[in-house]
Structure formats: structure tokens, C-alpha cells
Amino acid sequence: MGVLDKLTILSDAAKYDVACTSSGVERKGEAGSLGNTLKGGICHSFSADGRCIALLKVLLSNACVYDCNYCVNRRSNDVKRATFIPTELAELMIGFYRRNYIEGLFLSSAVVKNPDYTCEQMIETLSLIRNHYRFRGYIHVKAIPGADDRLLTALGLLADRMSINLELPSHDSLKLLAPDKSRESILQPMGKIKLGINENKTDIVRYRNAPKFVPAGQSTQMIIGATPETDYQIINLSAALYKKYDLKRVFYSAYMPVVESRNLPALDTKPQLLREHRLYQADWLLRFYHFDAAELLDEKNPNFNPLIDPKCNWALNNYDEFPIEVNTAPYETLLRVPGLGVKSAEKIMRARRLTTLDFDDLKKMGVVLKRAQYFLTCKGRAMLGLPNNPESILWGLLSQRSAEMARSAEQLSIFHMDSNGEELVKCLTGQI
Amino acid sequence: MSYRTDIAYLYDGTFHGLLCCVHESYYKKELPFAIYNYEEEQETLFTPKEILTDPDVAGRVETSIVNKISKDALQLVYLCFLSSMKGRELAILHFLRLGYKVGSPVIDMLTHDAVAKVTNAVRNVQGEAHVYKGFLRFSEFDGALAAVFEPKNFILPIVAPHFCDRMPDEHFLIYDKTHKHAFIQQNGEKSLIPIDNLELPEACTEEKMYRELWKRFYDTIAIEGRKNPKLRMGNLPKRFWSHLTEFTETKTTM
Ligand code: SF4
Numbered sequence: 001m002g003v004l005d006k007l008t009i010l011s012d013a014a015k016y017d018v019a020c021t022s023s024g025v026e027r028k029g030e031a032g033s034l035g036n037t038l039k040g041g042i043c044h045s046f047s048a049d050g051r052c053i054a055l056l057k058v059l060l061s062n063a064c065v066y067d068c069n070y071c072v073n074r075r076s077n078d079v080k081r082a083t084f085i086p087t088e089l090a091e092l093m094i095g096f097y098r099r100n101y102i103e104g105l106f107l108s109s110a111v112v113k114n115p116d117y118t119c120e121q122m123i124e125t126l127s128l129i130r131n132h133y134r135f136r137g138y139i140h141v142k143a144i145p146g147a148d149d150r151l152l153t154a155l156g157l158l159a160d161r162m163s164i165n166l167e168l169p170s171h172d173s174l175k176l177l178a179p180d181k182s183r184e185s186i187l188q189p190m191g192k193i194k195l196g197i198n199e200n201k202t203d204i205v206r207y208r209n210a211p212k213f214v215p216a217g218q219s220t221q222m223i224i225g226a227t228p229e230t231d232y233q234i235i236n237l238s239a240a241l242y243k244k245y246d247l248k249r250v251f252y253s254a255y256m257p258v259v260e261s262r263n264l265p266a267l268d269t270k271p272q273l274l275r276e277h278r279l280y281q282a283d284w285l286l287r288f289y290h291f292d293a294a295e296l297l298d299e300k301n302p303n304f305n306p307l308i309d310p311k312c313n314w315a316l317n318n319y320d321e322f323p324i325e326v327n328t329a330p331y332e333t334l335l336r337v338p339g340l341g342v343k344s345a346e347k348i349m350r351a352r353r354l355t356t357l358d359f360d361d362l363k364k365m366g367v368v369l370k371r372a373q374y375f376l377t378c379k380g381r382a383m384l385g386l387p388n389n390p391e392s393i394l395w396g397l398l399s400q401r402s403a404e405m406a407r408s409a410e411q412l413s414i415f416h417m418d419s420n421g422e423e424l425v426k427c428l429t430g431q432i
Numbered sequence: 433m434s435y436r437t438d439i440a441y442l443y444d445g446t447f448h449g450l451l452c453c454v455h456e457s458y459y460k461k462e463l464p465f466a467i468y469n470y471e472e473e474q475e476t477l478f479t480p481k482e483i484l485t486d487p488d489v490a491g492r493v494e495t496s497i498v499n500k501i502s503k504d505a506l507q508l509v510y511l512c513f514l515s516s517m518k519g520r521e522l523a524i525l526h527f528l529r530l531g532y533k534v535g536s537p538v539i540d541m542l543t544h545d546a547v548a549k550v551t552n553a554v555r556n557v558q559g560e561a562h563v564y565k566g567f568l569r570f571s572e573f574d575g576a577l578a579a580v581f582e583p584k585n586f587i588l589p590i591v592a593p594h595f596c597d598r599m600p601d602e603h604f605l606i607y608d609k610t611h612k613h614a615f616i617q618q619n620g621e622k623s624l625i626p627i628d629n630l631e632l633p634e635a636c637t638e639e640k641m642y643r644e645l646w647k648r649f650y651d652t653i654a655i656e657g658r659k660n661p662k663l664r665m666g667n668l669p670k671r672f673w674s675h676l677t678e679f680t681e682t683k684t685t686m
């Protein structure tokens with residue numbers, strides 16, 4: 001089989017993995033080598049679904065010996081199979097990189113023969129890229145659960161980021177849909193990666209040239225909507241993962257029905273894209289805005305409001321904490337205002353040292369007031385003509401589209417089916 | 433002190449030239465209502481005053497910016513100079529005059545018109561420079577790499593160092609079709625030169641194969657059930673498409 005056919009089959013099989021960023025590590029180039037990395041990552045293109053393309057995302061092979069229900073590559077599914085030879089993939093990847101098509105490689109694989117063998121093939125590929133081509137750019141690799149520790153370590157020393165997909169948000173769901181995997185077989189290597197990162201950190205202090213073990217940390221992915229977990233359960237799980245395993249990112253992937261199974265939603269089920277979007281937004285609040293999972297949802301309200309983003313939702317539920325004064329509020333409080341992001345909050349902090357700000361000043365500085373205006377005062381005064389009770393504010397906050405939908409009787413089902421629309425514009429970053 | 437304001441400047445379009453205008457404005461007590469460069473249409477009945485570029489004078493102005501305002505201010509002004517904003521020269525002059533008055537805090541005076549103008553232009557320049565780090569596409573010709581792009585701002589001086597760092601051993605050329613300049617790295621030498629027109633040779637078989645592979649990957653990686661043209665257009669507006677391999681037919685010239 002030619003490289004073009006392999007690439008087609010193996011990128012098609014990899015596309016449901018949503019992690020696409022090349023972020024998390026800054027590394028300058030070096031004479032005699034090829035490549036560098038930028039802390040914030042670089043998007044090289046955007047595919048027809050609007051998602052960022054930063055890495056050549058492929059499987060080494062899709063010839064799986066396992067049989068996970070939800071997966072296209074499962075043994076019992078009738079699909080074309082292909083496997084890259086390590087030299088083939090390394091050459092292809094370097095050719096793409098030199099042309100600036102990509103920022104690096106995202107390498108994953110189905111389980112070929114057994115986990116150890118699969119891991120060895122991946123190590124061989126990455127060794128070629130790192131040592132033969134002297135590549136210093138970004139590599140994200142998926143750990144193969146069940147592979148020997150020694151192999152996992154070798155893989156981690158060649159990569160910038162390693163991930164193990166949690167796949168499903170609860171133990172029961174995993175048991176039902178991925179009978180060959182257990183929560184433990186996933187969490188255990190996750191713990192080992194964390195340990196590896198920590199040990200390596202002390203090594204680096206001791207020997208400055210010790211090779212770095214996954215310097216951009218580890219991430220994971222969960223499938224949303226294939227199983228009955230609530231947003232509250234999911235977001236709590238994420239919070240725990242960030243704390244316990246030092247994860248850099250948790251990715252959420254709206255379930256796309258690709259295989260028929262009585263344990264899974266029917267094949268014509270629409271992916272819950274808006275829900276996925278809300279989870280990204282909430283995740284962003286956990287990581288950058290110092291929110292606790294318990295502030296966002298609780299047992300009684302276990303799911304996000306489809307109509308407004310989680311920060312607006314929180315602010316309306318805690319309206320007694322607002323409005324806040326732009327000129328005196330601490331930085332952390334500014335970050336909690338709907339519509340104000342890190343950049344706006346920083347600008348406000350800089351500018352107000354020199355002058356007392358009013359709403360016109362904020363506009364001039366490029367602070368977007370669309371949502372923030374309901375929650376702020378300038379020099380003690382609120383923006384003229386705006387409502388000051390949560391119910392009326394809610395209507396003001398809804399986009400015209402959302403408002404129309406909210407009025408319609410079938411709002412929820414419409415929302416879950418809708419895939420376009422402005423609510424999704426920032427879909428994959430979750431930035432609010 | 434009264435400043436003469438019924439006057440316009442004409443300069444050579446270089447950063448040093450602009451710094452000489454700043455110098456002139458101070459020492460002749462003039463506040464020009466416009467600063468034109470040689471290539472611009474002059475919308476005035478006055479004959480503008482031609483300011484000659486003197487590297488020594490420019491160097492002194494640079495030093496005075498660093499000493500009396502800050503290094504960050506000089507950087508900000510340089511980035512603003514690279515922008516395509518109309519009237520950027522005048523904005524820079526106003527920003528510097530304010531800076532000389534208040535010193536280093538000037539870059540935080542975000543609500544002041546002159547500062548807001550410069551800051552916004554710089555944000556635009558930096559934004560465009562960042563996306564082009566990803567959107568630039570190289571083709572290989574006989575072992576050397578060449579890329580063509582059409583940026584709005586003159587970002588080549590900021591984008592090129594990224595590629596030098598990324599590919600220290602490669603011979604490469606980046607051609608800015610808008611501003612008709614090329615950056616070249618060859619045998620460790622780097623140069624930025626004006627080039628009016630650039631014709632690239634026909635792509636070889638291997639180059640065509642890579643383009644095809646990339647296009648195939650691009651088409652395959654999208655998830656059918658999540659198609660979202662609006663989102664893509666927001667992230668990757670049409671103006672970038674003509675030089676992106678994934679959107680062009682394999683053709684002989686660029
Ligand atoms: S092990 Fe991975 S590739 Fe194999 S069936 Fe399960 S999810 Fe799919």
C-alpha cells in the first residue's frame with residue numbers, strides 16, 4: 001500500500017482524538033537541528049469543521065486486537081487496515097514540517113499484536129525523528145495502556161506531551177463500552193507519567209543535560225454524550241484530574257456515532273457540540289479563573305445552561321456579588337466578571353494606575369462590554385439604562401438566536417442538535 | 433511656545449527616516465498635520481517639507497527614546513511603524529511627544545488617543561505575525577525552500593527570525609508580495625532585500641507529491657458530522673487561502 005493510502009486511512013482513524021495543540025513548552029532552535037516550539041503553540045490551518053490543525057495527527061496502525069464498542073478500529077468492525085513503517089512515517093512528517101504544514105506530530109496507535117510491540121514501533125518512529133532527523137519540534141504521543149513501564153519511559157523521553165485517554169467519564173460506562181480496558185489500566189499509567197515528570201524534574205536539577213520526560217506534561221480526553229454522566233460529574237472528574245495527576249489539559253469530545261451497538265446511542269444521534277463547548281468553557285474557568293467545580297454546578301443543577309456560558313450563569317446565580325467597581329476591584333474579582341478575560345483584566349489593571357476609568361475609556365482600550373456592562377460600575381455608576389435584576393439581564397445577555405430558541409417550546413432539543421452558530425465560535429479553546 | 437502646524441513632512445519611508453522627522457519636529461518646533469512617504473498620494477496643496485534621513489540623527493533619537501521613555505516604547509513604536517495603519521507616522525509622533533513629556537508610564541496610558549492608536553496598530557501587527565507563523569507555506573526547489581505571502585502589515589522582519597530559529601540549516605526565501613520584499617537565509621547569511629517580482633520554477637514531482645499528501649490529510653482530518661464553515665471562516669478568513677497549499681490546485685507558478 002502507498003503512503004497516500006496509508007495516510008488517508010490512518011489520519012481518518014485518528015481524527016476523533018481532539019487534542020490538537022502544540023502548546024506547553026518553549027524550545028529554541030539549534031544549529032544542526034530542525035525545529036523549535038512556542039509555549040502558546042501555533043495553528044497551521046483549520047479544517048472544514050473549524051478545528052485547529054497544528055500537528056500531523058495519525059495512528060501508526062489501526063489494526064487493533066481489542067474490541068472497544070465505541071471505536072471504529074475495533075477488531076470486529078469491517079474497515080480497511082493499514083500500518084506505517086517507522087521510516088515511512090518519519091520521512092513524511094519531516095517533509096510536512098519543513099514546508100511549514102505542521103508544528104509537529106501527534107502519534108497514536110491501535111494495539112497491534114500486543115501493547116509492548118505497539119509501543120516499540122512508536123519508539124522506533126520517534127527515535128528516527130529525534131535522532132536521525134534531529135527534530136526539536138513538538139511531539140505528542142499517546143501512551144499505550146498495558147505496555148511495560150520501561151517502554152513507557154522511553155516513549156516519554158522522546159515526546160513533549162503524553163496522553164492517555166480516559167475515554168469515558170465513569171467506571172461503569174467504561175466497563176460497558178470498553179471491556180478490554182479498565183479504569184485502573186488507564187489511571188495507573190497516568191500516575192506513572194506524573195511520577196516520571198516529577199522524578200525527571202529532580203534529575204534535571206542534578207544533571208543539567210538529563211533528557212526531559214514529557215516537558216509539556218500530560219493530557220487526557222473524555223467522550224461526552226455516549227453515556228449518562230452529568231456535567232457536574234464530568235467537571236468534578238476534571239478538577240480531580242488536574243489536582244491529582246497534574247494534567248495540563250482535559251479534552252472533551254462530543255460522541256460521534258460511528259458504530260452500531262445496543263450499548264450506544266443510535267447511529268443518527270447528533271453530537272452534543274454545544275454541551276462540549278460549555279464543558280470547555282467551564283474547564284477554562286477551572287484552569288485560569290480560579291473557579292471551583294462546586295461553584296459552577298451542584299447536585300440540584302447538575303448540567304450547564306445551554307443558553308448562556310458558565311461564567312454568566314454563575315454571575316447571575318450570584319448576582320448579590322455584583323456590580324463591581326472597575327477602578328478598585330482586585331484582579332481576581334475582575335476575572336470573575338462575564339466577558340472580561342485575562343487580557344482585558346490586565347489592561348484595566350495597567351490603565352487604572354494612571355487614571356480613573358469610565359465606560360468610554362474601557363471602550364477605547366478595546367475592552368468588550370457586551371456582557372461585562374451588566375456587572376460593572378465605573379466611578380460608582382452603572383451604565384445608563386441597563387437592567388439590574390438577574391432575570392432581565394439574562395434576556396439582555398442572550399444572543400438574538402439564543403433568545404429565539406429560548407422562546408421556542410422545543411429549546412432544549414434544538415440546542416442539542418444545533419452545531420453551528422456563534423456560541424460555538426471559540427469552541428475548542430473554551431476561551432470566554 | 434507655539435508650534436507651527438501648517439506644515440507636512442515628506443520622508444523616505446524608512447524607520448530611521450521617521451525618527452529624523454521626530455527630530456525635526458522637536459528642533460524646529462513644528463507639529464506637522466501629515467507625514468508622507470515618497471510612494472504615497474499627498475492630499476495637500478502645500479508642498480511638503482522633505483526630511484533627509486541621517487543615520488546619526490536617527491541613532492540619537494533612538495537613544496533618547498530608550499533613555500527618556502523606555503526600551504518597550506521604542507519596540508512599540510517600531511512595531512507600529514510596520515503596520516499598515518493609515519497615518520501611523522503621525523500617531524507615532526504624537527505617542528513619542530507624549531512619552532517625552534510623561535516618561536515610561538506612557539505605554540500604560542491606554543485611554544489616551546495617541547497611545548490607544550499605537551497600541552491597537554501593534555496588536556494588529558502582532559496578531560498577523562503570529563498567524564503567519566502557521567499559515568506560511570514553503571515549497572522545495574532543488575533543496576531550497578521558498579514561501580510567498582501577502583500580509584497586510586510589513587511583518588517580514590518579525591516573522592523571518594522565527595523561521596531562522598526553526599530551520600537554522602535550511603536555505604530559504606520568504607517573499608512578501610504586498611510590500612515587495614524578500615527575506616533570504618543562505619549559508620548562514622541573512623538578508624532582507626526589495627524584489628519587485630518573483631517567479632518560482634515549476635514544482636518537481638516530489639514537491640507535487642507532498643502537496644497532494646497534505647491536501648489529502650487536510651480533507652481527511654475534518655469530521656463530517658461537525659462541518660462548520662462559519663467557524664472555519666472566522667479562524668481562517670478567505671484572504672489567506674490563495675497561498676495555502678490545502679486550498680490551491682497544484683500549479684506551476686505562485
Ligand atoms: S484499543 Fe483503542 S484502537 Fe483498539 S478498539 Fe480500543 S479504542 Fe479502538
